[in-house]
Amino acid sequence: MDDAEMAARRDDTPRAGEPLPPNRWRGEVAFLRRTFIVAGVIVLLLFLWTVRGALLLAFAAILVAVLIRAVAEPLHGRLRVPKGLAVPLACLLIGLPLATVVVLVGSEMQAQVMTLLENLPEAAAAIEREFGLQIPIPGTGESGAAADASTVGQVARQAASVALTAVDWLAGAAIVIVGGIYFASDPRLYRGGVAHLLPKSQQARGRDALDATGRALRLWLLAQLAAMAGVGTLTGLGAWAIGLPAPLALGLFAGMVNIVPLLGPFIGAVPGVLLAFNEGWEMLAWTAALYTVVQQVEGNILTPMLSQRMVSIPSALLLFAVVASGAALGIGGVLMAAPLTVVTVVLVSKLYVRQTLGQRVEVPGEAED
Secondary structure, eight states: OOHHHHHHHHOOSOOTTOOOOHHHHHHHHHHHHHHHHHHHHHHHHHHHHHTHHHHHHHHHHHHHHHHHHHHHHHHHHTSOOOHHHHHHHHHHHHHHHHHHHHHHHHHHHHHHHHHHHHHHHHHHHHHHHHHOOOOOOTTOOOTTOOOOHHHHHHHHHHHHHHHHHHHHHHHHHHHHHHHHHHHHHOHHHHHHHHHTTSOGGGHHHHHHHHHHHHHHHHHHHHHHHHHHHHHHHHHHHHHHHHTOSOHHHHHHHHHHHTTSTTTHHHHHHHHHHHHHHHHOHHHHHHHHHHHHHHHHHIIIIIHHHHGGGSOOOOHHHHHHHHHHHHHHHTHHHHHTHHHHHHHHHHHIIIIIIITTTOOOOOOTTSSOO
């Protein structure tokens, strides 16, 4: 046997027309399987990115469900309310106070919001005259411009855009509320559905991680709602005491934007500072002092009081989470940045750091009974 034939025998590559050896077939099938798995994961990620808006609405509905369950579970556990009635009664207990507030102060709130929107352009113009800084205010055009046909058309287009945006937000809010009620009615059904997507050996870990995530979201949500109510109340009362226009609207805005981590207090102070600048330097000083006091009360009194009900997340992580969520998901991502970070921290801490790396780490929400 010459050297060429020996080299051919050592070569595993089959000659033309010969079938592949069994081990080569198994290798080819395994390679194709891995290729299809990678392609499937890529397609799934692209699909999730395409429907990210719907996923964000679903996550907001989960937050609504967490709030409803936080009221419904004590009703069932302590007051012995049947499970079938606990969720509707919880929805009534949450919605009735909100409806009462809307009926009592709704018209006044609407009037003050309109006053705020009417005064902001004048305040922005005063700052531009004084410092040369141009502050864009939505809905404003060039001062002194003639009301020609093009201006009328532009105003009509802006009004239509605002109306469509309002309808879009209202539809999204309705979807979130209805979805939250469905989630709250039978959370085990949806938790089990997510767990069934995992291998059987990992389903118990998945359910445990989802339970810990739900508890952590409840801790964060209750503490956040308390902080928002405190900031909004203090801001509104302070604005009324120093004589700022539209104190109810200023308090409502400050409380709502407080959901944005770290940046919320600064964003909430912008309308009040603009209005105060239009009222003079003395009012500006009082307004700056008001927002400074509110921030100090929140940081040194409210936050320590709520610290046992809050999920501890590093400030730098929250800041970059806001930036990343805003870049990827828009304004909805900014609003949901904190709860999304809570979910990420819980899952990474529990499933990766503790159970994969084997390191001891505290998981938010796990200590609650």
